[in-house]
Amino acid sequence: MTAIVHGLESRCRKALRWGAVGLMLTVAALVVPASAVKSTEVALVKVDRADGVDLTPDVVWILAVGSDARPGEDMTRTRGDALQLIGMNTRTGAASAIGVPRDSWVSIPGHGYDKINAALYFGGPQLLGQAVGDLVGIQPDYVFVSRFKFFQAMIQGIGGIEVSNPVAFDDTYLKPEGFPRGRIHLGGYDAMAFSRIRHNLIRGDFDRSANQQRVLRGIQAKVRARAHVPGFIERGVLSVMEHLYTDLSPAELFRLAQVVAHVDPHKITTCVVQGGIGNVGGASVVLPSVAMARRLGDEARDDATIGHC
Amino acid sequence: MTTSARRAYVAGPFSPARALGLAPTLALSLVLSLALGLTLGACSGGGDEPDEPGAGGTTSAVPTAPAVETVVEVGRVTGRLPKDARDRVVGEVAAVVDGWTQAAYLGGDYPRRDFSDSWPGFTTGAQEEARRDRALMSNEDIGERIDGVQLRRSRVRVDVLAVRQRAVGVTARVLLGFRTTGEVERVVRVEGRLYLTHTERGWRVFGYDVTKGTV
Numbered sequence: 267m268t269a270i271v272h273g274l275e276s277r278c279r280k281a282l283r284w285g286a287v288g289l290m291l292t293v294a295a296l297v298v299p300a301s302a303v304k305s306t307e308v309a310l311v312k313v314d315r316a317d318g319v320d321l322t323p324d325v326v327w328i329l330a331v332g333s334d335a336r337p338g339e340d341m342t343r344t345r346g347d348a349l350q351l352i353g354m355n356t357r358t359g360a361a362s363a364i365g366v367p368r369d370s371w372v373s374i375p376g377h378g379y380d381k382i383n384a385a386l387y388f389g390g391p392q393l394l395g396q397a398v399g400d401l402v403g404i405q406p407d408y409v410f411v412s413r414f415k416f417f418q419a420m421i422q423g424i425g426g427i428e429v430s431n432p433v434a435f436d437d438t439y440l441k442p443e444g445f446p447r448g449r450i451h452l453g454g455y456d457a458m459a460f461s462r463i464r465h466n467l468i469r470g471d472f473d474r475s476a477n478q479q480r481v482l483r484g485i486q487a488k489v490r491a492r493a494h495v496p497g498f499i500e501r502g503v504l505s506v507m508e509h510l511y512t513d514l515s516p517a518e519l520f521r522l523a524q525v526v527a528h529v530d531p532h533k534i535t536t537c538v539v540q541g542g543i544g545n546v547g548g549a550s551v552v553l554p555s556v557a558m559a560r561r562l563g564d565e566a567r568d569d570a571t572i573g574h575c
Numbered sequence: 576m577t578t579s580a581r582r583a584y585v586a587g588p589f590s591p592a593r594a595l596g597l598a599p600t601l602a603l604s605l606v607l608s609l610a611l612g613l614t615l616g617a618c619s620g621g622g623d624e625p626d627e628p629g630a631g632g633t634t635s636a637v638p639t640a641p642a643v644e645t646v647v648e649v650g651r652v653t654g655r656l657p658k659d660a661r662d663r664v665v666g667e668v669a670a671v672v673d674g675w676t677q678a679a680y681l682g683g684d685y686p687r688r689d690f691s692d693s694w695p696g697f698t699t700g701a702q703e704e705a706r707r708d709r710a711l712m713s714n715e716d717i718g719e720r721i722d723g724v725q726l727r728r729s730r731v732r733v734d735v736l737a738v739r740q741r742a743v744g745v746t747a748r749v750l751l752g753f754r755t756t757g758e759v760e761r762v763v764r765v766e767g768r769l770y771l772t773h774t775e776r777g778w779r780v781f782g783y784d785v786t787k788g789t790v
Contacts, residue, residue, distance in 0.1 A: 500654075500735065500746065501651075504654045515743070520736055521744070528782065
């Protein structure tokens with residue numbers, strides 16, 4: 267008798283499935299539409315590891331940045347609109363995302379205090395990575411920068427995503443009809459809007475960061491479902507190469523993409539750094555809880571797992 | 576029952592040192608791959624059942640059995656890659672895969688206890704992972720209770736990522752079917768994907784997603 271008995275999924279199925287928080291990297295690597303014209307829609311920069319920063323080799327940290335660059339602007343020299351520090355544990359398949367409100371008022375190396383997203387404008391991905399790293403206590407190995415248009419295309423390329431929306435909200439300009447509460451489908455534009463809206467959210471920037479993490483989870487789930495398709499990852503990596511400014515080799519991208527693709531979605535934990543609202547020079551800023559940021563960093567640094575927010 | 580193991584091993588920002596340090600690929604593998612005439616560009620032949628009718632049996636323990644050839648196929652080639660380069664990559668990757676299947680399942684003297692060298696062609700980190708999953712990534716689970724292994728089906732399909740006409744990453748989809756003899760007589764099916772990049776020492780497996788089941 268020839269019958270394959272699929273039984274007990276072994277505990278060995280621990281692997282590393284796609285991950286976390288959707289990692290823009292992953293997404294980009296996998297769903298970016300090919301383009302005949304090379305354009306810088308995404309930037310992925312390997313960050314020189316600072317001396318004294320002890321990163322466990324099995325844990326990879328990526329800072330995913332959504333740039334607010336307008337058409338024609340260099341997205342690596344504008345301001346980061348979405349900041350998610352994402353860790354992946356290649357041994358356990360765990361992944362975590364630490365969201366940082368973009369208006370967090372922090373010390374930017376060499377530039378004094380400013381909103382953290384200004385670091386991208388001042389010093390590009392390296393400096394932004396350093397600023398976020400200083401806040402959380404984890405220096406990213408890579409900084410990945412994308413922009414809205416590209417992000418939309420990515421979502422569209424995978425046929426949209428599903429997210430669990432905890433509360434209905436809308437936005438006069440971006441989504442006047444709003445997003446209902448519950449499990450909802452988001453196409454390219456909607457995913458962008460869902461990630462950007464903050465004005466009608468109770469906790470503003472904090473809730474928006476959490477929504478970004480919901481989108482990333484949705485992306486992860488979708489990509490994971492397609493990762494087994496022959497040529498899917500290869501095609502994605504090749505596509506992203508056409509849009510990418512990076513010092514990573516194609517082989518490194520391929521390996522990163524595979525790692526992300528194997529993050530276990532059940533081992534994804536996400537938190538947003540909380541804080542208060544302040545006013546500096548007439549501008550509204552977030553005064554981040556450095557203690558919380560450091561605690562999250564301490565919890566996740568070695569295993570990409572956060573016990574609680 | 577089918578069990579599985581998935582690993583995509585990367586050491587931080589990829590360390591070349593960890594990408595190396597592998598046992599050499601079995602030369603036999605390459606010979607096999609080349610000898611069987613790579614069915615490059617061919618479509619998949621037949622079903623996936625490892626014990627399909629007509630499949631002969633070859634075994635390290637029974638050398639007189641008719642040989643079963645590994646069917647090596649080109650899967651998806653993403654990016655431009657000249658045919659000769661493509662053929663070369665597929666042959667090299669097939670050899671790495673064959674090195675693993677020989678060392679982990681088909682080769683050696685059964686009953687067999689030592690499977691510590693079952694992963695030639697794997698990066699150091701991937702070897703460590705595979706060692707943790709050795710019951711699945713080798714015959715460690717039944718090695719001492721069998722006296723032979725008869726190969727029934729072997730197929731490797733290679734998806735290639737090429738950038739600037741150079742292969743930079745490969746996914747090898749593997750299907751292996753064999754029958755064991757001895758105290759434990761069963762047909763075992765190993766199936767899954769290996770992920771490889773090229774290093775100074777050739778193609779190396781840095782991750783895997785493999786299931787092992789009993790037919």
